[in-house]
Amino acid sequence: MLGYLTVSPSTTDSRLLALAQSFRTTLRHAVYLSRSMDSDGELTTMQMSTLSMAAEEPLRVSRVAANLGVRVPSATEQIIKLEQAGLVIRRPDPTDSRAVLVQLTGPGRDAWTAASTRRNERVAALLDQLDDDERATLAAALPVIEKLTSTA
Amino acid sequence: MLGYLTVSPSTTDSRLLALAQSFRTTLRHAVYLSRSMDSDGELTTMQMSTLSMAAEEPLRVSRVAANLGVRVPSATEQIIKLEQAGLVIRRPDPTDSRAVLVQLTGPGRDAWTAASTRRNERVAALLDQLDDDERATLAAALPVIEKLTSTA
DNA sequence: GGTAAATGTTAGGCTACCTAACTGTGAGCC
DNA sequence: GGCTCACAGTTAGGTAGCCTAACATTTACC
Secondary structure (H helix, E strand, C coil): CHHHHHHHHCCCCCCHHHHHHHHHHHHHHHHHHHHHHHCCCCCCHHHHHHHHHHHHHEEEEHHHHHCCCCCCCHHHHHHHHHHCCCCCEEECCCEEEEEEEEEECCHHHHHHHHHHHHHHHHHHHHHHHHHHHHHHHHHHHHHHHHHHHCCE | CCHHHCCCCCCCCHHHHCCCCCCCCHHHHHHHHHHHHHCCCCCHHHHHHHHHHHHHCCCHHHHHHHHHHHCCCHHHHHHHHHHCCCEEEEEECCEEEEEEEEEEEEHHHHHHHHHHHHHHHHHHHHCCCHHHHHHHHHHHHHHHHHHHHHHH
């Protein structure tokens, strides 16, 4: 199955490549899982992330964009929708009149808490199908994956 | 950080919920990682998956759709683009004239191999930053995650 | 104070997805 | 055989999210 990889005179260790291939496959499936877990019909993953960030403290549109991995205009678009839904408000940054702070409203916090709880329970139900060893293995790997995502 | 979860008189074990929350966060970051690893500019993740499936054996449009997690018309759309790019051909299923088989062409196989190799190398470079223990931990967790995604 | 950089917004366009409606084929049943 | 219904794809039309480019406003730097 990995035969075709050997055509490139790899500068990279082949065991590393094999793990990379498995990891990539799992990653693809995980994306699929993530999508199915997040299809509440109420809030999109991006909206959840935005609310989650704003829940900690008001932040700028540009930071929302950076955290979501999209351009500023796309973030603006989403934030305006959240504002129209009454979940956030936009107010000028007192320290910089160019900037706009995105701040969670009460209903916004409620909506985020509710959606987050629902999703956690859905994932917990999935994790319940694992045995203790498997859960321990998974838990141990999470920091490793985080390390990968942060250095990417 | 998890305080707000206790407001729901959870029917679920709280340790499970805590793991679920961490898992969900990592999952979100992994999605981001996956996107950045897959932004070749040449083939989208969906196209890669489609070619990957067709590389094993010709398959129906409906199966492509199911595997990609999209509706049939969306799969048709993507497959037509792949066909226009010369990477696959569509031919009637000899055993059922209603069905259409998606089959990889030579250039399609080449394109897929090249893109896959490039992505593996990119991920391998990332994995190279981990130490042996971390890689072992990650490798052990992949089957567990696969189990989750398959039962979802 | 004048130029350049930074922050958002608006405008316009692209792509991928969806549902609904349609064509054509297979399967079951008189 | 012919009817009816289910199935496989395609086409048509619409929506949502993302992008780049162009703009207004404010800040930062000589």
